[in-house]
Amino acid sequence: MVETEHPRLLLHQFISPDLCKELEFIHKSCSTTGYRSNVFSTTLSHLIATNSSQLIIPFVSIRERLKEKVEEFFGCEFELFIEFTGLISWTRGASIGWHSDDNRPYLKQRHFAAVCYLNSYGIDFEGGVFHFQHGKPASVAPMTGDVLIYTADSRNIHSVDEIIDGERLTLTLWFTRDASHDEDAKLISFLSSTLLDSSDTNINHLLPSPASNNMYWFPPDQASNYQSGFDLRCARIYIAGYDIYCSRDKGYSLADDLSDSFVELLNEPLQLAWRNQLLKKEFVNILHALQVLQFYYWKHTEWQPSDYKANNDDVVQMSESLLERIQNLKLQFVRNYRSVEAIFPDRTGGRSLLEQSIDWASFSAANVAWEAYTSKLHQEILNSFPEWKMHNSMFSNPSTES
Ligand SMILES: O=C(O)CCC(=O)C(=O)O
Ligand SMILES: [Fe+2]
Numbered sequence: 580m581v582e583t584e585h586p587r588l589l590l591h592q593f594i595s596p597d598l599c600k601e602l603e604f605i606h607k608s609c610s611t612t613g614y615r616s617n618v619f620s621t622t623l624s625h626l627i628a629t630n631s632s633q634l635i636i637p638f639v640s641i642r643e644r645l646k647e648k649v650e651e652f653f654g655c656e657f658e659l660f661i662e663f664t665g666l667i668s669w670t671r672g673a674s675i676g677w678h679s680d681d682n683r684p685y686l687k688q689r690h691f692a693a694v695c696y697l698n699s700y701g702i703d704f705e706g707g708v709f710h711f712q713h714g715k716p717a718s719v720a721p722m723t724g725d726v727l728i729y730t731a732d733s734r735n736i737h738s739v740d741e742i743i744d745g746e747r748l749t750l751t752l753w754f755t756r757d758a759s760h761d762e763d764a765k766l767i768s769f770l771s772s773t774l775l776d777s778s779d780t781n782i783n784h785l786l787p788s789p790a791s792n793n794m795y796w797f798p799p800d801q802a803s804n805y806q807s808g809f810d811l812r813c814a815r816i817y818i819a820g821y822d823i824y825c826s827r828d829k830g831y832s833l834a835d836d837l838s839d840s841f842v843e844l845l846n847e848p849l850q851l852a853w854r855n856q857l858l859k860k861e862f863v864n865i866l867h868a869l870q871v872l873q874f875y876y877w878k879h880t881e882w883q884p885s886d887y888k889a890n891n892d893d894v895v896q897m898s899e900s901l902l903e904r905i906q907n908l909k910l911q912f913v914r915n916y917r918s919v920e921a922i923f924p925d926r927t928g929g930r931s932l933l934e935q936s937i938d939w940a941s942f943s944a945a946n947v948a949w950e951a952y953t954s955k956l957h958q959e960i961l962n963s964f965p966e967w968k969m970h971n972s973m974f975s976n977p978s979t980e981s
Contacts, residue, residue: 581652585714587729588652594641594724594750599697601637602750604877606666608870609634609787611794612811617673617742617922619811621666623762627769629866630788633956635766638664639963640975642752645693649728649754653691659754660761662689666697668748669707670922674741677712680731680753688760689731695750696721704745712736721747744924763972774964782950785957787866792842797922806914810842812865813912814919816872822852822905823868823912826861841911852905853937856894860946874952875945893939 609631610619626634642661650656681689700707700720709719709727713736719727729735731753755761789795795811816823825844845865851858851872862868897905913919967973 581654582714585711585729585734586653587711587714587727587735588648589716589719590648590726590728591722592724593644593648593726594695594697596723598637598641599723600877602666602697603748604873605634605637606668606748607815607876608866608873610666610668610811611790612797613667615673616798617670619668619670623664623766624769625790627766627773629790630773630786631870632770632773633785633953633960635973636956636959636963638750639973641695641750643974645695645726645728645752646754648726649691649693652728653730655756658756659691660756660758660763662753662755662757662760662762664750664752664762666748667751668746669704669739669742670746671742671744671924673747674706675739677736677738679733679736686731688755688757689753690756691728691754692731692735693726693728693752693754695726695752696723697748697750698746699723700747704742704747706740706743707747708740710738710740712738721749746923761971763967766973767967767971770960770964771968774961782954785953786863787870789846789864789866792845796842797918807918809913809915809919810845810865812845812869813909814923815869816851816865817909817913817916818919818923818925819872819876820853821872823865823908824850824852824857824901824905825908826850828904828908841908844908845912852897855897855902856937856939857897857901858939858942859893859895860943871946871949874949875942878945878948879941893943 605626606619606621609626609629610621611625613620623635623638626632642664646659646661650659680692681687694709698704699722707721709721711717711729719725729737789812792810797808797811797814813823825847826849827847828844848861848863849865849868850861851868862871909916963973963976966976
């Protein structure tokens with residue numbers, strides 16, 4: 580029976596470790612700077628807006644399972660709509676004081692919350708413990724795969740401790756009884772306009788296209804000039820130990836103060852480098868490079884280096900002047916590298932990825948596998964979409980999975 584004073588439910592290991600990793604891959608390759616400081620987010624409409632609609636597929640069945648669970652627990656079967664779905668990560672310095680989730684006039688439609696923990700307290704981050712002001716459990720230390728469900732009203736006032744270190748990642752959903760706030764209807768209408776001419780599953784049509792540069796600039800810059808802070812996408816590449824080479828870079832220097840035009844380079848073809856090695860493969864833009872790199876990190880344990888013959892043709896050695904260009908570009912994309920290290924500290928205990936040798940052969944294998952993954956999901960969304968549209972609802976349909 581539901582405890583009526585503080586109706587809430589903590590489910591252990593509701594989400595498989597594999598799905599947690601897949602959602603982490605999506606967030607680390609698609610997130611934007613968030614609505615609050617030191618918070619990053621990935622919404623489903625953002626995935627559609629950046630030509631990555633296929634990445635909605637991994638969310639479909641977990642959204643369904645969560646909605647069923649919430650309806651069953653609160654006894655409101657077939658009454659709820661999902662109001663919001665998003666991946667949200669908090670980094671050092673982020674926290675939230677006592678609040679209920681419906682505590683603003685524009686949030687009154689939120690009736691229930693489900694917060695899914697995609698990584699773990701004490702392993703992936705420090706701090707970030709969740710507390711309820713009254714009732715039990717009083718505190719929840721996030722653990723991978725666990726889900727916390729509660730009413731969005733004042734019976735469940737809660738807070739989250741400041742993040743001390745690392746990146747705390749959740750899949751967060753809110754549910755509503757109000758059909759006018761149905762997220763599915765909005766997403767389906769957005770998808771109708773973007774999926775129309777995408778029956779072509781050629782990978783060239785499925786490459787990500789970035790949103791406006793300021794959505795990736797951290798901290799979001801009020802004056803929208805790029806004098807301080809860093810580009811989130813570049814930061815995630817640099818902390819993994821890679822460098823970025825923009826072949827369209829005309830070689831301006833910092834003193835030219837063309838910062839805005841430098842970030843424009845991120846929307847043009849570019850290459851990845853590691854120490855003095857430049858990978859020949861050209862990515863169409865920074866998001867494309869980031870998606871493949873994060874895919875490599877998600878899957879790299881599945882590939883044995885010996886499975887692939889190292890191919891020297893993939894890589895060129897760089898000259899001193901090229902290395903200097905790369906360093907100058909880094910100063911444009913990351914105005915102060917210490918601010919990156921403050922937000923994304925090295926949690927490998929000093930065994931930084933930089934110290935390891937690079938295996939371009941498995942990186943190239945990752946690129947091939949990323950293309951196959953992308954095409955497969957795209958086919959799945961094309962197969963599902965007619966039924967989603969008919970029912971104005973997104974649901975998994977085993978018969979349409981390829
Ligand atoms: O991430 C959590 O544990 C809860 C976050 C929260 O309270 C909120 O986003 O309203
Ligand atoms: Fe909350």
